[in-house]
Amino acid sequence: AAGVIQSPRHLIKEKRETATLKCYPIPRHDTVYWYQQGPGQDPQFLISFYEKMQSDKGSIPDRFSAQQFSDYHSELNMSSLELGDSALYFCASSLGQGGNQPQHFGDGTRLSIL
Amino acid sequence: DQQVKQNSPSLSVQEGRISILNCDYTNSMFDYFLWYKKYPAEGPTFLISISSIKDKNEDGRFTVFLNKSAKHLSLHIVPSQPGDSAVYFCAASGIGAGSYQLTFGKGTKLSVIP
Numbered sequence: 001a002a003g004v005i006q007s008p009r010h011l012i013k014e015k016r017e018t019a020t021l022k023c024y025p026i027p028r029h030d031t032v033y034w035y036q037q038g039p040g041q042d043p044q045f046l047i048s049f050y051e052k053m054q055s056d057k058g059s060i061p062d063r064f065s066a067q068q069f070s071d072y073h074s075e076l077n078m079s080s081l082e083l084g085d086s087a088l089y090f091c092a093s094s095l096g097q098g099g100n101q102p103q104h105f106g107d108g109t110r111l112s113i114l
Numbered sequence: 115d116q117q118v119k120q121n122s123p124s125l126s127v128q129e130g131r132i133s134i135l136n137c138d139y140t141n142s143m144f145d146y147f148l149w150y151k152k153y154p155a156e157g158p159t160f161l162i163s164i165s166s167i168k169d170k171n172e173d174g175r176f177t178v179f180l181n182k183s184a185k186h187l188s189l190h191i192v193p194s195q196p197g198d199s200a201v202y203f204c205a206a207s208g209i210g211a212g213s214y215q216l217t218f219g220k221g222t223k224l225s226v227i228p
Binding site: 004006031033035041042043044045048055056058090092094097100102103104105106107108 | 118146148150155156157158159160163165203209213214215216217218219220221
């Protein structure tokens, strides 16, 4: 079965640069979530979209923005990158938000800031 | 403040025996709970979930028990197999409160010894 696809898998940037992470949800899933996992930490929620509208916002820095497109894929845009942004970024998708639908995760993008 | 707690960082179990992973939560708004399994370099894989209206959910070798009064849930794996060796994350969300983001515990590393 098709899973959540994230690209790129690895990304190396320097401080103050910008980065764009992409997420392609499972077909027919209309909800996308972004999480950040630092070294040795649990995943922390950043932001989510349902039917192309922002539905929830967590601990996402103002330097980051995201959107969901008409084909339901999502992009996380990160600017003025800092050393502390080095982390694993996961995208998850679900079919709707209610009805106890589990979130299914991609394999993540590992972002390293030099 | 860690709202979802997995107090055992690691657990070792003999193949064929039962593995019991525990999770406690503090937020009484949580009403949907999930277990994820994670291998290195991969995203979390959904295993099983339970709604707060139930106290048990079973899927093959995996059973999740929920004790709402104690704010405690556990994942039972029986019989345990070497392929079950991974990090297991407990996660929770407050669907009834309109919050679909997942809050994770810090994970328990399960090692199943052949």
